[in-house]
Amino acid sequence: MLIINCDEMKAMDSYAINNIGIPGIVLMENAAHRVLTNIDLDNTNSFTIVCGVGNNGGDGLAIARNLSLKYKEVNLFIIGDLNKGTQNFNTNLNILNNLGVKFTHIATDEDLTQLKDSLNNSDLTIDAIFGIGITREVGGLFHKTIDTINKYSTQTLAVDIPSGLDGNTGNVLGISIKAYKTITFHHMKKGLLKNKDCTGEIVVEDIGIPDKATKVIIENNNSQDKQST
Numbered sequence: 001m002l003i004i005n006c007d008e009m010k011a012m013d014s015y016a017i018n019n020i021g022i023p024g025i026v027l028m029e030n031a032a033h034r035v036l037t038n039i040d041l042d043n044t045n046s047f048t049i050v051c052g053v054g055n056n057g058g059d060g061l062a063i064a065r066n067l068s069l070k071y072k073e074v075n076l077f078i079i080g081d082l083n084k085g086t087q088n089f090n091t092n093l094n095i096l097n098n099l100g101v102k103f104t105h106i107a108t109d110e111d112l113t114q115l116k117d118s119l120n121n122s123d124l125t126i127d128a129i130f131g132i133g134i135t136r137e138v139g140g141l142f143h144k145t146i147d148t149i150n151k152y153s154t155q156t157l158a159v160d161i162p163s164g165l166d167g168n169t170g171n172v173l174g175i176s177i178k179a180y181k182t183i184t185f186h187h188m189k190k191g192l193l194k195n196k197d198c199t200g201e202i203v204v205e206d207i208g209i210p211d212k213a214t215k216v217i218i219e220n221n222n223s224q225d226k227q228s229t
C-alpha cells in the first residue's frame, strides 16, 4: 500500500488538474460518489452534513446534492467565511442554491443549538469541515462545532481526513472529529494510520487521479531527496 503525505497529495491533485487537464470539479464529484458507495443507502435516510469552505467542504456539498437528489433528508451546515470559498466549493454551493437546497451558516453559538438538534435526529453525520488543508490549531466556533458533533452525532463519517487531525502526523490539532469511518482519497495518508481513535475504519477510494500523476510526484520527491543528501 502506498502511503503519502498531504503535500504529495496536493501535488498529485494539482498535477492531475494542471498537467493532465482533469478539472478539479470532476475529481470532487468522483470523491462525492465514492463516499456514497460507502454508505448503506437502503438503511440510512437522514443526514447532517457539516462543511467548511475549502475543497473538503466542496466534497461535502456535492455529497449533500447527491443525497438530496435521492430524496434523502439532508440538514446542511456550513462553517467559515462564505466570501472565502474555493472555486470548486462555490460551484457546488451555486448548484445547491439553484436547486433550492437550504443550509444553516454556523456563525454564532446559537447556531450550534440547531446543529445539536439535527445531530440528535440524523442517522449519519458527514464531516467535511477540513481535509488535507488544515493549517493550524482548531479554535473558536470551529472547536465548538467539532465538540458538538462528537457529543451528539449518532455516528460520523469523515471525508478524506477527520477534521482537526493532522494528515501527516496523526496529531490532534486542538480537537478532532471522532469518526467510525474515514473515506480517504487516492492513497493512504500517513497521519491516518497513527490515530485509529479518530479515523475509525479507513477506506481508500480512487477518485480518478491517474497513476502518471502519482509516479511523477513520487519520482520528483525521490530525486529531490537524493540531491539534498
Ligand SMILES: NC(=O)C1=CN([C@@H]2O[C@H](COP(=O)(O)OP(=O)(O)OC[C@H]3O[C@@H](n4cnc5c(N)ncnc54)[C@H](O)[C@@H]3O)[C@@H](O)[C@H]2O)[C@H](O)CC1
Binding pocket: 013, 024, 025, 027, 028, 031, 052, 053, 054, 055, 056, 057, 059, 080, 084, 086, 088, 129, 130, 131, 132, 133, 134, 135, 136, 137, 138, 139, 142, 159, 160, 161, 185, 207
Ligand atoms: N482539487 C480538488 O478539487 C479536490 C480536492 N479534494 C478535497 O479537497 C481537500 C483539500 O481542500 P483544501 O481547500 O486544500 O483544504 P481544506 O478544505 O482541507 O481546508 C482548507 C480550509 O480550511 C481553512 N482552515 C484550515 N485550517 C483551519 C483552522 N485550524 N481553523 C479554521 N479554518 C481553517 C482554510 O482557511 C480553508 O478555508 C481534500 O482534503 C479533499 O477532501 C477532493 O477530494 C479531490 C479533488
Ligand SMILES: [K+]
Binding pocket: 056, 127, 128, 129, 130, 131, 158, 159, 160, 161, 162, 163
Ligand atoms: K473532513
